[in-house]
Structure formats: C-alpha cells, structure tokens
Amino acid sequence: MMRRLARYLPSSGSTASAVLGFLILLAVWWAAVGLLHLRPVILPSPVSVWQQLVGMVEAGTLAADVLTSLWELLWGFVIGSAAGVLSGMALARSAWLRAFLDPLVETFRFIVPFSLVPLVVVWFGVSPAGKVFVVAYACYFVVAINTASAIQGIDPLILKAASMLGVSGWRLLLRVVLPAALPRILTGLQLALAYAWVSVIAAEYVGASAGLGYLITNAQSGLETAKVMAGMVVIGALGCVFSVTVAIVRRVLVPYAAEAGW
Amino acid sequence: MRRAGPGTRLPRLAAVVFILGGWTLLAWIFYSPRLQLFPPPWQVAERFAQLLHTELPADIAASLAEAAGGWVIGSILGIVLGALIGRVQLARLLLRPVIDFLRFISPLAWVPLAILWFGIGYWSKASIIVLISLFTVVVNTAHGMSSMDAELRKASSSLRLSLLQRAEVALMSAMPDILVGLRYALGAAWGGVVLSELVAGDTGIGAMESYGGQSFDVAQIMVGMLVLAALGYLANWGFVQAQRRLFPWIIANRAS
Amino acid sequence: MIREVDVSVLRLKRLAAAAVAAMTLLLPGIGQAAPPGVRELSIGVFPALRPLELIRAMHWLEDAGYKVSWHDFLQGIPPEAAAMAAGSIDFGEADTSGIEQVASHSPGVMWYIADGAMNYVALVARKDSGIKTVADLKGRKVGGVTPNTAPTAVLQLALAQAGLTLHDIQGYNIIGPSQPAALERGAIDAAISYVPYTAEAITSGTSTLVTTASVVYGKPWPGGGVIVRPAFAKAHPDVVEDLLRYVVRAETMLREHPQEAYKALAAGTKTSLKNVSFCYTEGLVKPTAVLPDKAAMIAQATVLQKFHVINVPDVTAFINELVHPEFAAKVVAH
Numbered sequence: 001m002m003r004r005l006a007r008y009l010p011s012s013g014s015t016a017s018a019v020l021g022f023l024i025l026l027a028v029w030w031a032a033v034g035l036l037h038l039r040p041v042i043l044p045s046p047v048s049v050w051q052q053l054v055g056m057v058e059a060g061t062l063a064a065d066v067l068t069s070l071w072e073l074l075w076g077f078v079i080g081s082a083a084g085v086l087s088g089m090a091l092a093r094s095a096w097l098r099a100f101l102d103p104l105v106e107t108f109r110f111i112v113p114f115s116l117v118p119l120v121v122v123w124f125g126v127s128p129a130g131k132v133f134v135v136a137y138a139c140y141f142v143v144a145i146n147t148a149s150a151i152q153g154i155d156p157l158i159l160k161a162a163s164m165l166g167v168s169g170w171r172l173l174l175r176v177v178l179p180a181a182l183p184r185i186l187t188g189l190q191l192a193l194a195y196a197w198v199s200v201i202a203a204e205y206v207g208a209s210a211g212l213g214y215l216i217t218n219a220q221s222g223l224e225t226a227k228v229m230a231g232m233v234v235i236g237a238l239g240c241v242f243s244v245t246v247a248i249v250r251r252v253l254v255p256y257a258a259e260a261g262w
Numbered sequence: 263m264r265r266a267g268p269g270t271r272l273p274r275l276a277a278v279v280f281i282l283g284g285w286t287l288l289a290w291i292f293y294s295p296r297l298q299l300f301p302p303p304w305q306v307a308e309r310f311a312q313l314l315h316t317e318l319p320a321d322i323a324a325s326l327a328e329a330a331g332g333w334v335i336g337s338i339l340g341i342v343l344g345a346l347i348g349r350v351q352l353a354r355l356l357l358r359p360v361i362d363f364l365r366f367i368s369p370l371a372w373v374p375l376a377i378l379w380f381g382i383g384y385w386s387k388a389s390i391i392v393l394i395s396l397f398t399v400v401v402n403t404a405h406g407m408s409s410m411d412a413e414l415r416k417a418s419s420s421l422r423l424s425l426l427q428r429a430e431v432a433l434m435s436a437m438p439d440i441l442v443g444l445r446y447a448l449g450a451a452w453g454g455v456v457l458s459e460l461v462a463g464d465t466g467i468g469a470m471e472s473y474g475g476q477s478f479d480v481a482q483i484m485v486g487m488l489v490l491a492a493l494g495y496l497a498n499w500g501f502v503q504a505q506r507r508l509f510p511w512i513i514a515n516r517a518s
Numbered sequence: 519m520i521r522e523v524d525v526s527v528l529r530l531k532r533l534a535a536a537a538v539a540a541m542t543l544l545l546p547g548i549g550q551a552a553p554p555g556v557r558e559l560s561i562g563v564f565p566a567l568r569p570l571e572l573i574r575a576m577h578w579l580e581d582a583g584y585k586v587s588w589h590d591f592l593q594g595i596p597p598e599a600a601a602m603a604a605g606s607i608d609f610g611e612a613d614t615s616g617i618e619q620v621a622s623h624s625p626g627v628m629w630y631i632a633d634g635a636m637n638y639v640a641l642v643a644r645k646d647s648g649i650k651t652v653a654d655l656k657g658r659k660v661g662g663v664t665p666n667t668a669p670t671a672v673l674q675l676a677l678a679q680a681g682l683t684l685h686d687i688q689g690y691n692i693i694g695p696s697q698p699a700a701l702e703r704g705a706i707d708a709a710i711s712y713v714p715y716t717a718e719a720i721t722s723g724t725s726t727l728v729t730t731a732s733v734v735y736g737k738p739w740p741g742g743g744v745i746v747r748p749a750f751a752k753a754h755p756d757v758v759e760d761l762l763r764y765v766v767r768a769e770t771m772l773r774e775h776p777q778e779a780y781k782a783l784a785a786g787t788k789t790s791l792k793n794v795s796f797c798y799t800e801g802l803v804k805p806t807a808v809l810p811d812k813a814a815m816i817a818q819a820t821v822l823q824k825f826h827v828i829n830v831p832d833v834t835a836f837i838n839e840l841v842h843p844e845f846a847a848k849v850v851a852h
Contacts, residue, residue, distance in 0.1 A: 021363030024356060041603045041624045042379060099273035104281065110491040110498075114457040115468070118475030119483045123299060125659075125688060198368040205373065205461050206472070207691065217461060220374030221596035222666045223603055223624035228374045236367035243366065297703050381604035382589075382597050430527060437526075462597065464590075476696040478705045508529045 015244055044226040052230040061215075062234065068210040069200050070238075072128050076135020077196045081189055084140045088147020088185075098148075105144060113138040114202050121207030131203040131211070138199040139192040146188025150181035183254045190246050197239050212238075301481040306488070309481035317470060322489065324465040328384060328458075329451045329497075332391020337444055340396045344403025344440075349432065354404075361400060369393035370457055377462045387458040387466070394454045395447035402443025406436030438512050445501050452494045456486075467493075558585045559757070562598045562610040565590060565787045566694070566712040567794065567803045568634045568742050569768035570611040575782035576771075578764050592693050594667040595620055603627045608750045609761060613639070613668030613712075613742045615827070618819050620666055621840045622828040629751055629842045631758065632744040632765050633810050638803035639672045639731035639739065640716045643708040644701050644724055652729060653680040655687050661697050661709035663689025668731075668742075669710040671827045676734045678825050695788075701725055712742075713797040714789045721793045730802055735821070740814050741806065755845065762849040765808050772798075772805040809850050810843045 026046060032038070033045045040048065056062035087105075091098050113134050120130030154177065162176045178185075204213025212235055219227035282303055289302035298305070310318075346353035347361075369390055380386035410432055418431045433440075459468025467486050474482030505512070559579065563570050573579060579586050589607060591598040595616035601607045603624070610628070617630055643649035649658060655677070662669050663684065670684075677683055692700050694715035700706050702724050709716055709725075719725035731739035744765060751758050772779045776798065784791040797803050816837045822828045830836040 017359045017362040018366060019359075019363070021359030021361065024360050025363060039603075039626065041627055096273060100277050100280075103274045103277040107281070107491075110494045111487055112453045112456055112490055112494065114453050114460070115471060115487040115490050117457075117460060118471045119480065119487070122475055122478055122480055122483070125690070198370050201368065202370045202457050205457065206475075209689070216371065216374045218665050219623075220377055220600070221664075223378065223599055223620055223627055225375070225378050225624070228378065232367050232371050232375065235371045236363075239366040239368065297705055377597075377600050379604060381601040381606040382591075383601075383606060434527070462600075473696075476692050477699050478703060508533065509526050511526070 015240065018240060041223050041225050044229065048226040049229045049233070052224075052226045053233065056227075056230065065210055065212050065215045066234065066238070068128065069204065069212045072131040072135060072203075072211065073196055073200045075128075076132045076200065077139055077193060079132065080136035080139025080196070081143045081192055083136070084143025084188070084192070085147050085185065087140070087144040088188075089151060091144065091148040092151035105141065109141050109145075113199055117203055117206050120203070126207050126209045131200060131208070134203040135196045135199045139196050142192040142195055143185075143188045146191070147181070147185050150184030150188065151177060153184065154180045179254075183256075186246075186250050186254060190250070193242055193246060194239070197235075197242060201235055297478060299478075299480055301484065306481045306484045309479075310485045310488075313470070313482065313485055317465075318485070318489070321465055321467050321470045322493070325455050325459065325467045325490075326493070328387045328466065329391055329455045329493075331384075332388040332454070333395045333448055333451045335388070336392035336395025337399050337447060339392070340399025340443065340447075341403050341440060343396070344400040344443075345407050345429075345432070345436075347400065347404040348407025348436070358404070361397065365397055365401075369397065369454060373458050373461055376458065382462050382464060386462050387455060390454045390458045391451045394450050395444075398447040398450065399440065399443040402439045402446075403436060406439025407432055410435050437509060441505055441509065441512065445498065445505075448497055448501055449494065452490055452497070456490055557583060558587075559609065559761075560587050560589065560607045562589045562591050562601055562607040564592065564594055564598070564611065564694075564712070566635075566742070567638060567714055567783055567787070567797060568611050569632075569765045569772075570609070570634070570744065571786045572768040572771065572779060572782055573764050575786040576768075578767065579761070582760070582764075592695060594664065594693075596664070596666050599624075599627060602745070602747050605747065605749075608747050610745045611742060612745060614740045614815055614818060615671040615822060616666065616668040617743075617745060618815075618822060618836075618840070619671065619828055622830045622836065625836075625839060626748060628745040628840075629748050630743055630810060630815075630840050631746050631751070631842055631845050632762055632808045633806045634741065634743040634765070634769075634808075636741040636804040636806045637730055637732045637739050637801065638713050638741050638797075639669050639710065640713055640802050641673065641676065641708065641710040641728045641730070642701070642716045642719050642725040643728050644704070644719075645726055647707040649708050649728060651680070652676045652734075653682070655680075655708055656682055657686065657688070658708060659688045659690060659706040661690045661692035661700055661706040662694065662711045663687075664691045664693075669712065671822060672731045672734055672739070673710050674827055675821070675825055676729060679734065698722065698724070713802045714783075714787055714793045717797045717802055718789050718793050721790070721796050727802075732801075735818075738804075738814075740811070740818050741803070743810065751842070751845070758845045759849050762808065762846050766849060769805045769808055807850075809846045810841050812837060812841050812843065815841055 029043075029046055033043060036043070053062075087101065091101055091105075116134050116137060117130075120133050124130030124133070158176060158180055159172075162172055167176060200211070201213040201216075204211035205217045208214040212231055216228050216231035216235075219225075219231060286302050289300045292300040301309075343353075343357060343361075347357050348354075372393055373386075373390055376386045376389045380389060414431065414435055418428050423431065455466065456468040456471070459466035460472050463469025463472055467490050471483045471486035474480070474486065561570065561574075563574065565571055574586075574588055589601065591601070591610075595610075595612040598607070598610045598612060599617075599620045602610055611634060614630070617628065621628065641652070643654075647658070649655060660673070663673065664670055670689075674684060677686065690700075690706055692706065692709065694711035697706075697709040697711055697715055698719045701709055701719050702722075708728065709719065716725075720727055731741070744762070746758055768779075780794040780798065781791055784794045787794070816834055819828065819830070819833045819837055823830065823833055
C-alpha cells in the first residue's frame with residue numbers, strides 16, 4: 001500500500017514536496033501545541049504566529065525589513081558573482097594565474113564569511129554596506145571555483161572542433177565556451193544565491209537596524225517567539241521563491257542540463 | 263587543486279608575499295592614530311600571542327566542543343534518517359517532504375529560536391550545528407541509500423543475508439555519498455559555530471570576536487577569523503586523512 | 519575488494535566504539551547544570567552597583583550553605599530573560615524598564631520581587647565632542663543602544679523630550695564595560711549605560727555627565743531590582759524569602775557601612791573605589807527600600823507606554839501580573 005501511495009508523492013526537491021512538508025509540519029505543530037501545553041515563549045500556537053505576521057504586514061514594518069534584506073542580497077550577489085565569474089575565467093585561462101590565485105583562493109576560502117561580521121560592523125557601522133561586503137565575500141568563492149571547474153571541464157574535443165572550424169577569440173568564448181560551461185556556472189550561481197540569502201540574514205544579526213535578520217534577533221531579545229517564527233516563515237518563503245525562480249531561469253537558459261533530485 | 267611542484271613554488275611564494283604585502287599596504291592606507299581600524303600583520307600576531315595566554319585556549323575548546331558535538335549528533339541522526347528515507351517507503355512518504363520544506367529555512371535562521379529554547383549555554387549553539395549537519399547528511403545518505411546498485415541488491419537478497427548484514431551492505435555502498443555529506447557538514451559547521459556564538463556567546467571564538475568588536479579591537483577580531491580558518495582547514499584535512507585510512511577503496515574527491 | 523570493505527567495517531566499528539567512549543566521558547561536562555536542589559542556585563547578574571552584586575562579593579549565600587553558580591550577562595536583560603525562560607537561571611537582576619519591555623512581549627517569564635537600586639543610568643559625552651545637552655546628540659555616534667534594555671529606554675525618553683528619536687542618532691550596541699575605552703578612542707561621542715561604567719569615563723577625566731535617568735524622568739527613576747523564575751518561586755518560596763533577606767542586608771550595608779560596601783562593589787565590577795564612591799555621592803545611584811513599589815512602577819510603565827517603548831493593553835493589570843511583593847513583604851515585616 002505504501003508503494004502505491006508513494007507513486008503519488010511529489011518529486012523530491014520540488015515545491016510541491018515542500019508544500020506537502022509544510023502541511024505535515026503544521027499538523028504536527030498544531031497537535032503539539034494542543035497536547036503538550038508548552039509555554040508560548042517556547043512554542044507559540046500557529047494562530048499567534050499568523051497574527052504576528054499579519055500585524056507586521058499591516059504595520060508596514062515587514063515590507064521595510066524585506067526590502068532592506070533584498071537590497072543587500074542583490075548588491076552582494078551581483079558584486080560577488082561578477083567578480084567570481086571573472087576570476088573563474090581567469091583561473092581557467094592562464095596556468096600562471098591559476099598557480100598564483102590558487103593558494104590565495106584556498107587560503108581565504110577557509111575564512112568563514114560570518115567571522116567577518118564583527119569586522120564589518122567596526123568598519124561600516126550599521127550601514128548596509130557592511131552586509132553587502134559579507135554577502136559578496138560569501139558568493140565570490142563559490143562562483144569562482146565553480147566557474148573555473150566549469151570552463152576547465154569542457155570537453156577538449158569540442159574546443160578542438162571549434163578551432164578546426166575557425167572559431168576563435170570572442171566568438172569562441174561566447175558561442176562555444178560559455179554554453180558548454182553554462183550549466184556548471186549556473187549551478188555555482190544557484191549555490192551562491194542560496195548561500196547569499198543565508199548570509200544576508202546572518203550578517204544582520206549583529207550591528208543592524210533593519211532587515212529580516214535584525215527582525216528575528218530583535219524579537220528574540222524581547223522573547224517574542226511568535227514574531228521570531230513569523231520571521232523564519234518569511235525567510236523560508238523568500239528562499240523558496242529564489243529557488244523556484246532560479247530553477248525556471250535554469251530551464252530557460254540550459255534546457256539541455258536538468259537537475260537531479262534526491 | 264594543484265599539487266606542489268617546482269613549477270608552482272614561485273607563484274605560491276608570490277601569493278604569500280602578495281597577501282602580506284597587500285595587507286601591510288592597506289593597513290598603512292587606513293592608518294588612524296587613535297582608532298586602529300586596520301592593524302598590520304605583526305600587530306595581529308602580537309594580539310594572537312597575548313590572547314594565547316589568556317582566553318584563546320578556552321575559546322577554542324568551547325568552539326571545538328560545540329562543533330564536534332553538534333556534527334557527530336547531527337551526522338548520526340542524518341545517517342539514520344537518510345537510511346530510513348532511502349529504504350523505507352513510509353519514512354520517504356512523511357519525512358522527505360518535511361525536509362524539503364525545512365531546507366528552505368536555513369539552519370542559521372534558527373539561531374534566535376535556539377536561544378529561546380536553550381538559553382545561552384552549550385546547546386543553543388550545538389543545536390544549530392546539529393541542524394546543519396542533519397540536513398546535509400540526510401540528503402546525501404538518502405541519495406546514496408536509494409541508488410544502491412541493482413546487482414548488489416539482488417545479490418544480498420539471494421544470499422539470504424540477515425538484516426544486520428544487509429544493512430552493512432547498504433551502508434557500505436552508500437558510503438561515498440555519506441562521506442561527501444559528512445565533509446560538507448563539517449565545513450559548514452564552523453560557520454554555524456561562529457555565528458551562534460556572535461549572537462549568544464559567553465565563550466568561544468565568535469564570542470571573542472564579538473568582544474573585540476565591542477572594544478573596537480580589530481586585531482582581536484582578526485585573530486578570531488584566522489584561528490577559525492585554521493580550525494576549518496585542519497578539520498577538513500583530518501577528515502580526508504581519516505577517510506583515506508578507513509575507506510581506502512573510495513577515491514577521495516579532492517575538494518571543491 | 520570485499521576484503522577491503524571488511525577492513526573498513528572493522529576500522530569503522532573501532533572508531534565508533536572510541537567515539538561512544540569519548541562522548542560518555544564528555545557528555546556530563548557538556549550538558550546543562552543538573553536541575554538545582556533547594557540548596558543549589560543559579561543566579562544571573564549584570565555587574566553593576568546593585569544588591570546582588572554586593573551579595574556575590576560578600577559571599578553571604580555561600581556562607582549560608584548555598585551552592586551558587588553566578589552567570590554574568592554583560593548584554594543586560596535580553597539574554598538574562600532568555601536564560602530565565604529556558605530555565606537555566608532562577609534569579610536575576612535587571613532594570614525595571616528593561617524588565618517591563620521584555621515582560622510586555624512575553625508575560626509569565628519572570629516575577630519582579632524586590633527593588634534594588636535607584637536611578638543608576640547615566641548618559642555621558644566625551645569632553646571634546648561638544649555635546650552638552652541631549653539635543654546635541656543629533657547625528658552623533660552614541661554607544662549603548664540595544665533594543666529591550668533600560669539605557670536605551672531612558673535614551674528614547676530623553677530624545678523624545680528633545681524632539682528627536684533613535685533614528686536621529688547613530689546607535690552602536692556597545693556594552694557598558696567597553697564604553698569608557700570606546701569613548702576615549704573616539705569610536706563614539708557619547709554613551710549611555712549603567713553606573714559605574716559611564717561614571718568611569720567621568721572619573722577618568724575624558725567625559726562629562728550629560729544627564730541621568732532621574733533627571734530625564736523628572737522624579738526618582740525606579741531603577742533596578744531582583745527577578746525570579748515563577749516556577750521556582752512557586753516551588754521554593756522559602757528560598758526566595760531567604761535571598762530577599764540578604765538583599766535587605768545589602769541595602770542596609772550600603773546605608774550604614776558605605777565604605778565597606780563600595781570596596782566590595784568596586785572589586786566586583788572591576789572598577790575603581792573612587793569611581794564607585796563618586797557614583798553614590800553624586801546621586802548617580804541610590805540604595806532603596808526593598809519592597810517593590812507598585813505605584814511607582816505603574817507610573818513608569820505608563821510613561822513608557824506613552825512613548826511607545828512598551829505596548830500593553832492594560833498597564834495596571836500588566837504590573838499586577840509582573841510584580842509580586844508578597845515575598846518581600848514577609849521579609850520586611852520581620
């Protein structure tokens with residue numbers, strides 16, 4: 001019987017599966033609140049979380065925080081990824097550059113972006129510039145490494161065939177190298193975006209005055225658990241939106257390289 | 263990525279010189295007499311030596327305990343859940359959608375909730391590492407467990423192996439995936455440690471950085487950053503070594 | 519390859535056994551403190567010029583046979599309240615306005631059982647910063663701005679009186695102990711926190727006093743007091759009363775043997791004796807009667823409500839739920 005039910009299960013990793021998961025979790029949550037009688041500071045009821053959410057939307061504070069986080073995410077992601085793609089291309093092209101940049105990348109890679117947060121607070125105060133810096137830092141390495149291995153991983157036969165056909169220089173880059181490397185580069189960008197979203201929230205935990213991360217730490221310091229959970233729901237929802245958007249973009253740009261589930 | 267050799271030694275040296283030189287240059291550019299916002303390398307080294315005598319060993323021990331405890335617990339849970347999801351239909355029906363949903367809420371977004379549940383102590387940080395490790399390992403384990411070679415499956419069932427022996431076969435065949443999950447989780451754990459300590463810390467490297475930030479002691483923050491990076495590097499290296507010794511038949515995929 | 523898998527399994531089993539052994543050795547050290555018996559207490563303090571700090575310095579609880587684990591909360595009431603909500607501390611000490619802010623969001627997490635110190639929040643500014651009044655703070659860097667704490671509430675009130683809000687200044691979340699150094703280095707121009715920390719900036723000569731909480735409030739600022747975890751208080755009212763007896767003793771000592779008390783407090787807060795004496799003689803902080811004054815707290819909560827620092831449907835009911843003078847009443851009556 002389980003096997004038959006399993007056939008109706010939405011595919012792993014898909015939004016439908018996530019929605020189903022949310023419903024299951026909601027049911028468990030409702031039951032826990034009803035049966036366990038925990039204090040609201042530990043586990044508030046789903047209703048109170050919803051009320052908090054509605055209250056924040058109506059007061060306009062949610063919009064302000066979401067926009068702040070999105071702004072920081074956008075700039076950090078764009079700057080970090082652009083630098084990452086360029087570095088990746090440079091790494092793939094020149095062996096000397098690769099040998100030189102490699103130890104640099106390998107060293108700085110292990111410096112956790114979140115350990116930078118107190119530093120940027122000292123340097124930039126509560127301004128968004130610091131958060132953009134952290135996000136860009138986080139994106140850069142993921143994108144650079146993936147771009148480099150993407151370009152290096154291109155089948156050399158393709159390059160040989162292209163040069164035999166007389167394609168070279170910019171045309172080679174645009175019409176042969178990029179399409180071949182694009183799936184892997186996009187994977188890198190996908191990972192970077194997910195990481196960037198996490199980094200924005202995390203960077204706003206310390207030394208911020210607005211943003212979703214600031215929202216939930218602020219709520220925590222006032223022991224407003226319902227508000228914390230409302231904030232988490234918004235963070236998750238936006239993360240889901242990004243993931244779906246990226247999946248669509250991926251299907252449009254590289255229909256020939258689908259993603260596997262688990 | 264590149265193996266060391268005569269051709270790469272010069273660029274590597276150049277890179278080190280570049281880092282230290284660039285650092286000193288930036289420190290010189292951003293020099294301000296009262297507020298030392300960008301200490302040069304030797305000042306950071308000095309601060310490191312000072313901290314080594316006072317709070318650094320205790321902080322390292324605290325962060326290590328949180329990372330290790332959280333990683334072990336989360337990995338074990340992840341392997342068990344992943345095995346269940348990979349092999350048991352009921353588990354896959356219920357648990358996989360739940361994990362698919364929870365994955366969208368990054369473990370780091372759970373930090374305030376963990377503080378509300380566990381206070382400021384050990385578990386408010388270790389629980390985050392448990393979450394990080396759990397999500398990474400469960401996905402990889404389930405993938406490994408469910409994609410077991412059909413031949414292997416047929417062989418183990420026709421040999422009438424006991425449950426324990428079949429479990430062993432399944433585990434070993436999924437091991438490459440599991441190990442990848444474990445290593446990624448270990449790498450991600452350090453970020454979780456430092457972040458949760460920044461928010462809720464009394465001891466630990468993140469707390470040390472936070473206090474440095476409070477007193478505008480940038481050198482202390484940098485010491486924290488570098489110590490954490492060193493820990494991450496050593497943990498990764500240790501893992502790869504352990505993997506080579508325990509599972510020599512799995513070709514270790516050099517990191518990305 | 520089968521043979522190699524066998525070896526791996528064997529090594530894995532050994533590793534697992536070693537890990538389990540290590541965990542069983544480490545686990546007792548990692549886990550939270552065992553739930554305290556009646557003679558074991560877990561107390562949270564922010565080291566400031568308040569009675570619990572004096573009790574800690576004088577070792578009265580330990581001498582009476584209690585085993586106390588003291589926890590320092592340098593960030594003030596928010597982490598202290600979180601620890602209390604999670605059950606890891608039984609008693610705590612905080613400013614009434616901070617307590618009111620947290621309790622307004624999450625009722626039932628703590629009970630306020632005793633008054634501890636009056637006033638004791640001060641705003642200072644570095645001498646060469648040119649800041650003489652609160653209005654001068656506009657656009658300047660101010661340290662000690664942390665949501666849900668007392669100094670920030672006082673700052674909000676002060677700014678409102680000058681026609682400004684928190685958005686008109688650059689707030690930095692710098693804790694009290696770090697403020698004197700930050701002021702001196704020029705990282706911030708002004709700072710607000712509890713004494714003795716802001717007072718240290720005055721006594722060291724780098725800064726001047728701009729205002730104090732009582733001045734902003736217009737009458738004596740209720741200041742700080744002792745809180746208790748409700749479940750603990752219900753289960754062990756005798757222990758609560760015992761602790762309050764020591765609070766009374768601390769307040770008496772501050773009045774009758776001030777020099778001794780100041781010495782003990784100076785050691786506990788790691789500031790100088792000159793600094794502590796300065797605070798008391800200049801009226802930056804004052805000892806109080808221990809019995810909580812509900813009327814004063816209702817008045818304070820009403821002001822906070824007016825300036826949107828807290829937001830509760832019924833101020834009187836809120837204070838009645840939060841403040842429990844019955845324990846102190848029994849102790850003071852003796």
